[in-house]
Amino acid sequence: MPFTRRAALAGAAALPATLALDAAAQARWQFALAYPDGNFHTRNAKTFSEAIEAATSGRVSIQMHSNGSLLPLPAIKRGVQQGQVQLGEILLSAYGNEDPFFEIDGIPQLCRTYADAKRLSDMTKPFIEARFARQGLTLLYMVAWPSSGFYTNSPVETIENLRGTRFRTFSVMTNRFATLIGATPTLVQAAELPQAFATGVVNAMVTSATTGVDSSAWDYARVYTPVGFTYTKNAVFMSRRAFDALSAADQATIRRLAAEAETRGWALSEEANTGNTNILGQRGMNVATPTPALMEALDRVSAEMVTEWLTRSGEDGARVIAQYRAARR
Secondary structure, three states: OOHHHHHHHHHHHHHHHHHHHHHHOOOOEEOOOOEEEOOOHHHHHHHHHOOOOOOOOEEEEEEEOOOOOOHHOOOOHHHHOOOOOEEEOOOOOOOOOHHHHHHHHHHOOOOOOHHHHHHHHHHHHHHHHHHHHHEEEEEEEEEEEEOOOEEEEEOOOHHHHHHOOOEEEOOOOHHHHHHOOOOEEEEEEEEHHHHHHHOOOOOOOEEEEEHHHOHHHHHHHOOOEOOOOOOOOEEEEEHHHHHHHOOOHHHHHHHHHHHHHHHHHHHHHHHHHHHHHHHHHHOOOEEEOOOOHHHHHHHHHHHHOOOOOOOHHHHHHHHHHHHHHHOOO
């Protein structure tokens, strides 16, 4: 057989192996998110994903699935753990049934400002990273939602105005809050809010102005009373196996871009807090000023919920609360 023909055949035989190596070298990840494309969390995640692709020269490509289109919010964490998707974003406090420590930023009135919320987030991060690592997950970044308030069809001047309402909940803490104030807790996911209000399943809720805009709250509620209820966090994380399969250089790149996404996300959250509250007013909702009586009652409920949480969160919870209170003095 002529040399040229032998060389050609050898090259053809080697081609599938080369292609296999190229395919193995490129990671194609699926990213499950629960919120719509216009939401600042989703926009931040998109910037993060695009930056990863650019910085790794396409060695890592990411396909995003927003608004629960691939997995609903309650299934995202398990989906990453089971390898259905490589990346996910969740509302951390919604997983309080799994671990009470995840509930800390869902305690009402614990944080009063973005500075307080970021301080608490930084204090809790090592504990959350450790918990995720034990579950085969790698925490990438966390970003707070804007502070939240009450959505109702009549003014909320005292806590008693919420008694007897069918109160939308989305976490252990919101469920407990509803119970303590004498409301009926009803679990409703963000995507289902308009229908839940329209059909009378719920008639009151507490959530951020951002979720209010995302769900066109002016179609089902007349009054928004911002009380700084919570600064709950979203966590973006990924499969530890997928992360460990990357080169050390690509791992470092993703860590750096995650830190940038966290900084950017907190700034976007503050912008969304002001901008979306204004949009609610522009769409005809009454953006009410909370009364001193309402705020004092919320403080009392908060103190009770902190005490309850400390009985469930163990040493880690007690350590973080003590550290946080000391930092605020």
